[in-house]
Amino acid sequence: MSPAVKKYLSEQTDAATLAFFRLAFGLLMLGGIIRFWSMGWIRKFYIDPIFHFTYFGFSWVKPIGEWTHLLFVICGLSAVAVAIGWKYRFAIIVFFLSFTYIELMDKTTYLNHYYFVSVISFLLIFLPANTLFSVDSFKNGTFATVPKWTVDCIKLLLGIVYFYAGLAKLNSDWLFDAMPLRIWLPGNMDLPLIGSWLNKIWVQYAFSWIGAVYDLLVPFLLLNRKTRFPAFIVVVIFHLLTRILFPIGIFPYIMIVSTLIFFDAKLHRRFLVWLSNLLRLQSALLVSDKNHITDFSSTGKIKLVVVSLFLMFQLVFPFRYLLYPDELFWTEEGYRFSWRVMLMEKAGYTEFTVKDAKTGNQIHVNNSNFLTAFQLKQMAFQPDFILEYAHFLHDNYEKRGMADPQVYCKSYVALNGRLSRPYINPTVNLAKESESWRHKSWILPFNDEIKGL
Amino acid sequence: MRTIFGAVCLLIVLNACSSDSSGSSTTDNYDRTALLTHWADDIIVPAFENFQQKTNAQAEAALNFSNNPTQENLQILRTSWFEAYKALQSVTMYDIGQADASSFKEAVNTFPADAAGIESNVASGTYNLAPLSSYPRQGFPGLDYMINGLGSDDTEILSHYTGTDAAKYKQYLNDICTRIKTLTDAIVNDWNNGYRDTYVASNGYSVSSSVNKTTNLFTRNLEKDIRSGKIGIPAGLLSNNVPFPDKVEAYYKNDISRELYLISLKAQQDFFNGKAFGSQTNGLGLASYLDAVNAQRDGQQLSDIINAKFDAAYTAGSGLNVSFSQQIVSDNNTFIAAYDALQEVVVVTKLDLLQALNITIDYVDGDGD
Numbered sequence: 001m002s003p004a005v006k007k008y009l010s011e012q013t014d015a016a017t018l019a020f021f022r023l024a025f026g027l028l029m030l031g032g033i034i035r036f037w038s039m040g041w042i043r044k045f046y047i048d049p050i051f052h053f054t055y056f057g058f059s060w061v062k063p064i065g066e067w068t069h070l071l072f073v074i075c076g077l078s079a080v081a082v083a084i085g086w087k088y089r090f091a092i093i094v095f096f097l098s099f100t101y102i103e104l105m106d107k108t109t110y111l112n113h114y115y116f117v118s119v120i121s122f123l124l125i126f127l128p129a130n131t132l133f134s135v136d137s138f139k140n141g142t143f144a145t146v147p148k149w150t151v152d153c154i155k156l157l158l159g160i161v162y163f164y165a166g167l168a169k170l171n172s173d174w175l176f177d178a179m180p181l182r183i184w185l186p187g188n189m190d191l192p193l194i195g196s197w198l199n200k201i202w203v204q205y206a207f208s209w210i211g212a213v214y215d216l217l218v219p220f221l222l223l224n225r226k227t228r229f230p231a232f233i234v235v236v237i238f239h240l241l242t243r244i245l246f247p248i249g250i251f252p253y254i255m256i257v258s259t260l261i262f263f264d265a266k267l268h269r270r271f272l273v274w275l276s277n278l279l280r281l282q283s284a285l286l287v288s289d290k291n292h293i294t295d296f297s298s299t300g301k302i303k304l305v306v307v308s309l310f311l312m313f314q315l316v317f318p319f320r321y322l323l324y325p326d327e328l329f330w331t332e333e334g335y336r337f338s339w340r341v342m343l344m345e346k347a348g349y350t351e352f353t354v355k356d357a358k359t360g361n362q363i364h365v366n367n368s369n370f371l372t373a374f375q376l377k378q379m380a381f382q383p384d385f386i387l388e389y390a391h392f393l394h395d396n397y398e399k400r401g402m403a404d405p406q407v408y409c410k411s412y413v414a415l416n417g418r419l420s421r422p423y424i425n426p427t428v429n430l431a432k433e434s435e436s437w438r439h440k441s442w443i444l445p446f447n448d449e450i451k452g453l
Numbered sequence: 454m455r456t457i458f459g460a461v462c463l464l465i466v467l468n469a470c471s472s473d474s475s476g477s478s479t480t481d482n483y484d485r486t487a488l489l490t491h492w493a494d495d496i497i498v499p500a501f502e503n504f505q506q507k508t509n510a511q512a513e514a515a516l517n518f519s520n521n522p523t524q525e526n527l528q529i530l531r532t533s534w535f536e537a538y539k540a541l542q543s544v545t546m547y548d549i550g551q552a553d554a555s556s557f558k559e560a561v562n563t564f565p566a567d568a569a570g571i572e573s574n575v576a577s578g579t580y581n582l583a584p585l586s587s588y589p590r591q592g593f594p595g596l597d598y599m600i601n602g603l604g605s606d607d608t609e610i611l612s613h614y615t616g617t618d619a620a621k622y623k624q625y626l627n628d629i630c631t632r633i634k635t636l637t638d639a640i641v642n643d644w645n646n647g648y649r650d651t652y653v654a655s656n657g658y659s660v661s662s663s664v665n666k667t668t669n670l671f672t673r674n675l676e677k678d679i680r681s682g683k684i685g686i687p688a689g690l691l692s693n694n695v696p697f698p699d700k701v702e703a704y705y706k707n708d709i710s711r712e713l714y715l716i717s718l719k720a721q722q723d724f725f726n727g728k729a730f731g732s733q734t735n736g737l738g739l740a741s742y743l744d745a746v747n748a749q750r751d752g753q754q755l756s757d758i759i760n761a762k763f764d765a766a767y768t769a770g771s772g773l774n775v776s777f778s779q780q781i782v783s784d785n786n787t788f789i790a791a792y793d794a795l796q797e798v799v800v801v802t803k804l805d806l807l808q809a810l811n812i813t814i815d816y817v818d819g820d821g822d
Binding site: 183184362413414 | 483485657658685691692693694745746747750799800801803804807808809811
């Protein structure tokens with residue numbers, strides 16, 4: 001370990017920052033779980049469907065019937081334990097595992113911010129976020145400071161989310177055609193005050209460009225002490241605006257609260273003191289003369305290596321799309337887990353025919369017999385969904401006595417204001433194709449170009 | 454930071470400045486209330502009232518025929534049945550409100566007719582026309598069987614209304630006419646007594662708003678009832694590619710399936726263009742809505758593209774035999790070509806149109822990102 005690295009790892013910062021983040025994160029997650037449940041989405045997304053779209057390599061992760069509710073209970077309780085810092089390490093591991101399991105059950109519900117929650121909660125496993133203002137610290141001793149790198153790596157992840165989301169917007173559709181905002185914004189024409197502006201072309205361009213610049217700059221403006229406060233105001237305005245304009249759930253709140261971590265530790269401490277007084281807690285929860293320093297033992301070093309590798313993975317993984325031919329937005333190979341947020345308006349119309357290999361008899365599939373409206377919508381324009389569903393159809397009709405069913409699909413997809421065009425090669429028997437990391441040659445070419453990153 | 458803040462300020466200032474001068478050139482707020490008012494008052498209600506008149510005439514003709522079952526009165530009944538059947542094509546897509554609640558569309562036009570079921574109903578004299586299973590025993594397909602399908606010629610058909618079971622046939626004939634009339638009266642009544650206001654008032658953007666629901670019904674009728682029902686199923690495309698000449702609409706009359714198909718397609722296109730019922734002038738509608746949000750594809754107005762596809766499908770349909778049964782038997786491939794032309798309309802409406810207007814199809818919720 002070079003002296004510079006060792007010096008950096010030895011720098012300390014107020015433990016209040018991590019404690020604040022732990023508390024806010026835990027409570028937000030609890031709120032998210034309760035909201036999800038109260039919307040009736042557990043049943044609707046995970047129990048009612050007869051078929052689930054799984055992630056490559058995780059097809060064993062399935063909902064567990066009515067017991068799926070228990071998963072959410074576990075996830076919610078562990079979020080509470082994280083918030084109050086009770087058996088923190090165990091709680092955050094349980095939260096990470098249960099939350100990630102829930103997200104892996106069906107990729108129909110994939111959202112970047114769910115992935116963000118998994119990423120952050122994985123990182124939190126390795127951070128001493130319970131050393132202050134927690135049940136654990138009350139029992140086992142409070143620390144006044146934690147290593148600065150533990151806060152920095154959360155900032156880095158947040159920076160990646162924003163900056164990569166900004167990079168993804170540097171494409172000709174977004175910048176030069178104001179797509180997809182040109183389609184989405186007029187949908188809010190009935191809003192008071194701003195509604196009538198949303199149908200103006202220049203407003204759609206302005207939103208696109210400001211959005212891209214915002215994403216690219218905001219991590220740096222938050223890092224700089226001078227620009228931090230105005231930047232935060234912009235964060236709040238930006239995310240509340242997106243909340244009004246688009247159905248994006250709790251994501252805006254997660255981002256607003258998370259960016260508070262960029263502020264000076266004094267702010268976090270002041271908040272904790274205020275909260276402590278409000279709840280009439282012992283002031284000892286916040287006072288200590290001990291420092292929680294980086295552990296340079298061999299287990300400590302393993303932890304550092306894991307965190308470093310994880311952060312490097314986060315930096316590199318979103319660029320995997322470069323290894324695939326054709327247009328990323330069209331094939332979506334390398335699209336997910338890359339902070340491509342609100343980036344395209346894509347919809348599809350996909351119908352299947354299943355053919356008996358022996359008799360040649362064929363059946364036109366009524367998709368709504370097998371899929372929910374939500375699944376149907378997502379399946380219609382995403383190749384990995386189409387493939388997995390084709391395999392499901394193969395198995396289903398084989399069970400019904402069809403000999404070696406061949407599955408063909410006719411699919412049309414419209415992307416970012418282009419007229420719909422054929423999407424999947426209708427002569428390819430999808431039952432014989434398999435999921436892999438390789439390019440799916442049965443996706444018909446885009447025959448257009450979206451320039452940029 | 455300053456730049457962003459400056460840009461935001463600039464935008465606000467620009468907003469404030471230009472608000473006086475703008476307005477004339479751009480269509481801003483798309484007025485969904487005006488759209489719904491036009492749909493309800495000038496299209497949907499007049500279409501249903503027109504259909505109601507025709508069903509009244511049909512019920513009278515049926516009564517007249519049963520009182521006096523002559524060749525001439527049979528012909529009068531057939532004419533009024535055909536007129537009503539044509540008028541039906543303009544209302545099936547408004548499967549909303551009372552029409553939806555009473556399963557109107559299914560009750561009046563489920564085909565092919567269940568001839569054996571009808572005969573057994575007639576024979577027993579006791580039947581319930583309400584359950585799902587009895588849909589193919591009534592409505593226009595049922596009437597088709599009763600006035601065109603009971604024999605190979607008119608003499609044979611008339612013999613059923615004059616023979617030993619005449620009373621039973623007359624009873625059934627009048628019952629199914631009355632049921633069409635009752636269902637229709639209830640729908641018109643509902644529209645004219647409150648539902649129209651409910652419909653217009655639901656002017657929001659949610660899945661359950663009137664614009665979204667009506668547009669969904671527009672695409673669904675085109676896809677399921679016209680494409681699949683009138684062509685796909687008889688052509689054998691939805692099953693084993695074995696055609697079914699007997700599954701066409703109005704099979705017993707036989708020589709009107711093309712006309713009914715073309716009328717239904719025209720009704721869809723007219724609704725798309727917002728033509729008031731019976732008028733040939735474009736009005737507020739999906740096409741003008743697309744233009745208002747400036748929906749362009751490949752350098753053309755999307756509304757023009759959709760109209761061109763409608764026209765192409767209409768042309769392909771016009772080239773078919775007046776009897777789809779005969780078309781299927783003589784040349785199913787030409788029939789399938791008409792299906793393919795219609796399929797293009799289905800894709801461009803269900804996909805491009807809904808996307809351009811940001812209309813969610815069916816009930817999909819959950820967050821996006």
